[in-house]
Amino acid sequence: MRTTYAIGVDVGGTRIATGLVERKGRMIKEARALTPRDSGPFGIVDAIIDLISEVSSGVHPSEIAGIGMGLPAQIDFLRQTVEFCTNLPLAGVDMRSLTMSRVRYPVTIDNDGNCAGIGESRFGAAKGVRDFIMLTLGTGVGGALFLSGEPYRGSRGLAAEVGHMVVQLDGPPCPCGGKGHIESFLGRPALSVAGQEAAQSFRGRAIREEAGGDAERVTAEHVVNAALKGDEVAREILIEAGAVLGEALVGLVNLLNPKLIVVGGGIGESCGFLVDRAAEVIDEHALAGRRDVRVIQAELGNDAGVLGAAALAFDEHDSREGLHR
Numbered sequence: 001m002r003t004t005y006a007i008g009v010d011v012g013g014t015r016i017a018t019g020l021v022e023r024k025g026r027m028i029k030e031a032r033a034l035t036p037r038d039s040g041p042f043g044i045v046d047a048i049i050d051l052i053s054e055v056s057s058g059v060h061p062s063e064i065a066g067i068g069m070g071l072p073a074q075i076d077f078l079r080q081t082v083e084f085c086t087n088l089p090l091a092g093v094d095m096r097s098l099t100m101s102r103v104r105y106p107v108t109i110d111n112d113g114n115c116a117g118i119g120e121s122r123f124g125a126a127k128g129v130r131d132f133i134m135l136t137l138g139t140g141v142g143g144a145l146f147l148s149g150e151p152y153r154g155s156r157g158l159a160a161e162v163g164h165m166v167v168q169l170d171g172p173p174c175p176c177g178g179k180g181h182i183e184s185f186l187g188r189p190a191l192s193v194a195g196q197e198a199a200q201s202f203r204g205r206a207i208r209e210e211a212g213g214d215a216e217r218v219t220a221e222h223v224v225n226a227a228l229k230g231d232e233v234a235r236e237i238l239i240e241a242g243a244v245l246g247e248a249l250v251g252l253v254n255l256l257n258p259k260l261i262v263v264g265g266g267i268g269e270s271c272g273f274l275v276d277r278a279a280e281v282i283d284e285h286a287l288a289g290r291r292d293v294r295v296i297q298a299e300l301g302n303d304a305g306v307l308g309a310a311a312l313a314f315d316e317h318d319s320r321e322g323l324h325r
């Protein structure tokens with residue numbers, strides 16, 4: 001049977017977003033809540049179930065294809081297990097079964113970067129593009145690789161952690177435990193540290209003012225806000241981050257020859273100049289013939305994860321039922 005709706009769930013380190021979504025990507029109803037980070041996995045599942053009930057109320061269960069759920073974690077997609085999770089206590093937790101024991105729909109879990117990529121691929125900036133790289137710049141740096149029209153998952157479904165590519169040997173620490181990864185330079189904690197260092201000096205006074213005059217309280221958002229108001233020091237921090245991103249992506253562009261690189265996440269979508277700098281560096285350094293790759297900002301904003309998760313639920317439903325998309 002061809003169902004009308006799917007439920008998309010996007011679990012973030014800060015917020016959980018849920019939506020009832022039509023096949024063409026229209027969000028019919030949405031609900032959000034803060035992630036109860038300190039309540040353990042059961043508390044997080046409780047919050048997810050409440051949001052699912054809210055968006056599905058009044059809809060007959062037979063009309064719902066299933067639930068897709070993006071998690072800020074490394075997911076073994078084939079076994080549907082959570083391998084590793086830095087920001088929430090979900091490592092080793094069977095989120096799929098825990099959720100399915102409480103609702104009457106099938107559940108599919110995936111990495112949040114993949115979900116955002118699926119969302120942009122079906123309904124956003126990468127619509128109709130078969131080969132592209134998705135990057136989400138937020139608290140962490142997530143990613144997805146779309147090759148020949150499908151997300152590339154690797155041998156165990158753990159592929160596409162673009163944010164954990166090494167850009168500097170023995171570089172600054174990354175929250176994953178590694179060193180010198182893209183996330184070490186572009187994650188919110190890294191941008192906060194750069195902003196705090198700048199705010200200590202006279203030159204960084206505009207950044208300091210964003211944080212109420214206290215250099216130690218400067219966050220990534222303060223840096224972004226100061227830059228958007230035209231402060232040169234804040235812009236330099238973000239443009240330098242864009243250059244690091246560009247350098248890192250040169251290797252991927254040379255390797256994979258994508259048509260498009262889509263940059264999303266809170267930081268990516270508010271900092272056009274960071275994205276432009278990355279594009280310039282790729283244009284300067286990529287091998288000949290690959291330089292026509294376009295680097296653009298994502299289009300779906302916060303909805304990318306929910307819409308992509310819902311699309312995943314439709315796909316799983318259709319392949320179970322033997323339907324083609």
Ligand SMILES: [Zn+2]
Pocket residue numbers: 163164174175176177178179181183184
């Ligand atoms: Zn890392």
